[in-house]
Amino acid sequence: MSTLRVPVNPRDHRRGGSNARVALVEYGDYQCPYCAAAQPVVRSLEDRYGAALSVVFRHFPLVEVHPFAATAAEAAEYAGDHGLFWEMHDLVFANQHRLSVQLLFAIAGTLRLSQIGLRDSITRTLHAEKIQSDFIGGVRSGVNGTPSFFVNGRRHEGAFTVPELAASIQAAMDVLAPVR
Amino acid sequence: MPAILAAGTAAPAFTLRVTPDQTLSLTEFAGRRVILAFYPADWSPVCGDQMTLYNHVLSEFRNKGAGLLGISVDGPWCHQAFARDRNLHFPLLSDFHPKGEVSRAYGAYRDDVGESARALFIIDETGTISWSHLSPVAVNPGADGLLEALDQMPNLEQNDVDAQSSRQSA
Numbered sequence: 001m002s003t004l005r006v007p008v009n010p011r012d013h014r015r016g017g018s019n020a021r022v023a024l025v026e027y028g029d030y031q032c033p034y035c036a037a038a039q040p041v042v043r044s045l046e047d048r049y050g051a052a053l054s055v056v057f058r059h060f061p062l063v064e065v066h067p068f069a070a071t072a073a074e075a076a077e078y079a080g081d082h083g084l085f086w087e088m089h090d091l092v093f094a095n096q097h098r099l100s101v102q103l104l105f106a107i108a109g110t111l112r113l114s115q116i117g118l119r120d121s122i123t124r125t126l127h128a129e130k131i132q133s134d135f136i137g138g139v140r141s142g143v144n145g146t147p148s149f150f151v152n153g154r155r156h157e158g159a160f161t162v163p164e165l166a167a168s169i170q171a172a173m174d175v176l177a178p179v180r
Numbered sequence: 181m182p183a184i185l186a187a188g189t190a191a192p193a194f195t196l197r198v199t200p201d202q203t204l205s206l207t208e209f210a211g212r213r214v215i216l217a218f219y220p221a222d223w224s225p226v227c228g229d230q231m232t233l234y235n236h237v238l239s240e241f242r243n244k245g246a247g248l249l250g251i252s253v254d255g256p257w258c259h260q261a262f263a264r265d266r267n268l269h270f271p272l273l274s275d276f277h278p279k280g281e282v283s284r285a286y287g288a289y290r291d292d293v294g295e296s297a298r299a300l301f302i303i304d305e306t307g308t309i310s311w312s313h314l315s316p317v318a319v320n321p322g323a324d325g326l327l328e329a330l331d332q333m334p335n336l337e338q339n340d341v342d343a344q345s346s347r348q349s350a
Contacts, residue, residue, distance in 0.1 A: 002324070064235050064267035139237055144322035145229040 002142030002155040008056055011130065013076075013085045017051030022172045024165075025056040025150040027138040030073060031066035032146045036096040038160040045165055053169065057089060058134040060146050068099050070131065075104040077127035078118050084111050184287040184299045184314045191216075191303040192285035196273040197256045204249070204271060206303070213246040213310075213333070214303050215326060218288040218296040220317060222254045222262035222272075230298075230320045235268050237323045244330040249273055252296050253280050288314070302329055305336065 008014065008023050026042065028035040046053060059076075061069035072092050079088035091107045092099065101122070108118045121127065138148065142155065149156040149165065152172040158164035185192075191206060198204040206214075219230060231250055234241075241248055250272040254262070259272040275282045275296060283289035288299035298315040311329035315321040 002322070005324075062232055062236055064269075065232055135236070136240065139233075139240070139323050140327060142322040142324040144233055144320040 004150040004153040005141045006137035012056045012058065013080055014054050014056045015086055016046055016054035020054035021052050021176055022049070022152055022169050023054050023056060024169065025058060027058050027060040027143045027146060027148045029061050029066055029069045029146045030076070030092050031069040031096065031099055032062070033096070034160065035147045036093045038147045039093045041160055041162050041165060044162050045169065048166065049169065058138060059131045060135055060138045060143055061131065062146065071101060071122055072099060072104060073131045074122050074125060074127050075108065075118060077130060078121035079111060079113060082113055084113065087111050184297070184312050185301070185309055187309055187311055189309045191301070191307050191309050192282070194282040194285070196275060196282060198271045198273055199260060200256045204273060209247060209303070210307065211305050213305055215241060215246050215248045216251060216301040216303065217248065218251045218283055218286065218299045220295040220298060221252060222258050226318060226320050228266065231268060232266055233323060235266065235270065238269055240327065245336050246302065246330055251275050251282065253283070253294065300326060302326065304333065
């Protein structure tokens with residue numbers, strides 16, 4: 001059973017309940033079609049569990065097969081510097097079928113982010129250290145492909161569907177507050 | 181499931197085709213550490229994910245002083261097409277003729293299907309297997325076990341000093 005080696009920490013992008021009982025950590029790649037397909041599933045889980053669930057996204061870009069993955073991760077981190085990580089994250093996944101550098105700039109425009117700032121971030125790979133550190137932490141935690149999910153530190157071994165992820169979340173809640 | 185060679189065993193020597201017109205021998209790694217990743221088949225979903233993952237962890241393996249070789253029974257032309265498609269930056273060896281001979285020598289051949297098992301070996305600088313792991317065929321073992329095993333090996337410079345001092349005392 002693989003476990004999460006890098007606990008959720010202040011460098012992470014996290015949304016949902018600040019005192020959530022369950023943390024769902026995803027390792028993902030913005031150009032991975034399975035990750036895009038998992039996004040509506042994650043949203044649905046967030047709706048279902050509300051403040052009881054928090055969601056963390058960490059980068060696992062497989063750049064040799066996904067040439068835009070690192071640039072997209074850089075764009076998300078740049079947006080994150082301006083408090084708009086999740087907005088960029090959601091729009092990149094929603095538009096993944098036409099992912100390109102132009103798309104990232106267009107999203108930045110939509111989010112009223114500086115396109116010059118984005119250009120600098122991409123050309124100087126200003127967030128490469130954070131992205132690589134997410135990646136290596138994932139490798140150390142046994143991530144072997146994307147998406148990979150951890151529920152309160154335990155690897156989710158099932159499919160990336162609402163019922164199977166909900167079962168892992170429920171199991172984590174039962175550990176915290178056993179059903180009598 | 182086959183029984184793979186365990187830590188402490190001398191790594192069986194081999195020379196295999198690495199491209200349609202080149203061969204590679206284990207002896208070329210003498211004095212260095214190398215990871216052997218036996219896998220069932222180019223193009224299969226799990227192997228593709230596993231080799232792609234290792235391709236991205238390559239710099240981390242190299243930081244720890246280890247090279248990486250992939251080995252399957254696929255022919256060198258097949259390996260070439262697969263490596264190009266996935267942008268692989270490490271050699272894939274063809275255990276193609278006599279089929280599976282090297283995999284068999286490592287206990288990593290599945291006679292029932294005629295493919296290599298999904299087995300990992302770390303061979304140390306003296307040519308001894310220092311760690312091995314057999315994964316179920318359908319399970320991508322990831323790279324965490326390999327990195328942990330490499331972390332636990334003595335660092336190479338230290339080892340040279342030890343080897344010298346033991347020679348002197350002998």
